[in-house]
Amino acid sequence: MKVTIAGAGRLGTQIAQVLAAAHNDVTLVDSDEDRVAELEGHLPLRMVAGDASDPSLLEQAGVLTCDLVIATTGSDEENLVISLLAKRQFAVPRVAARVNDAENAWLFDQRWGVDVAVPAATPLISLIEEATGATDTVALLRLSKAGVEVIETAITHESRAVGRTLGEIALPAGTVVATVIRDGQPTVPGPEMRLKPGDELLLVSHAATEQEIHAAFQ
Template sequence: MNVIIAGAGRLGTQIAQVLAAAHNEVTLIDSDDDRVAELEGRLPLRLVAGDACDPALLEHAGALTADLVVATTGDDEDNLVISLLAKRRFAVDRVAARVNDADNTWLFDRRWGVDVVMPAATPLISLIEEATGATDTVALLRLSKAGVDVIETAITPRSRTAGRTLAEVPLPDGTVIATIIRDGRPTVPTPAFTLRAGDELLLVSHTATEQEIHAAFQ
């Protein structure tokens, strides 16, 4: 699946990490050159600096062959423009857009090219089939075409893995850690990374259940 994500904030970066970890072709766009430079080399995807409201930039990013466009900028007007361009100009099959101001939710519909509405409070949203949110371990994204589940779990002060390195945590077969969110920023996991309370982990698995992931970390 070819995916374009506009907005490299926390939500956009999380979605990009998850989809890239599931072996999709992902392009992440942001208008902040410094943010793009910060992420360069840290994410297994293509980064593009520029304004995603510009049709030429969207085309350069691959909109003509995109299967999915996700607008996650902090500006509702920009997200609507990006959605409309994706759907009307580039005929993208599936378009998801973040709503920052709840009062603007009524605008985010198919008239503006939006197929999936993403409330700002949602930590991550299913871009293929379903959206799920909870305070514990939850399946956030089910990639049916790839046969992959992406599962989130959070480390609490009572988690037995708090203070342990990733190398010390036995994972279920067929499971890898896609990213760790610490202090609002994604971190590339390494065996020496030490978990601490407050860390949020996104794991990709072909076989493990939510209960098995919970058992491994809690």
């Protein structure tokens, strides 16, 4: 699946990381050149600097051949413009947009090119399920073409994994930690990374269940 994501904030970056880890072709667009430079080379995807509400920039990002566009900027106005352009000008099959202000939710419909409107408080995995049209069990994203499952777990003060390195944690067979998100920043971790409360982990597995993953960390 080819995906363009507008907005490299915490949410957009997390979605991009999950979809890229599942072997999708992902392009992440942000108008902040410093943010793009910060993420470039640290994520397995393409970064593009520029305003995603500019049709020429969207075309440069490859939206003409996209299967999915996700607008996750912090501005409802920008998300609507991006959605409208994606659907009306570039005929993207599926468009999802984040609703930052609940009072604007009524605008996020087919008139603005939005197939899926997602409230800001929606959990990450649920948002991805809604956006991609891949629905399965709660808190679990299955991407059948990739043959993998992406599972999210968070480290709290009560988690038994606190203070331990990833190398010290026995993971189910066929499971890898795709990224650790700490203070809003995604990191491709090594076995020496020591887990802290507040860390969010995204794991890719060919066989493990959500319960097995949580048991390893909680």
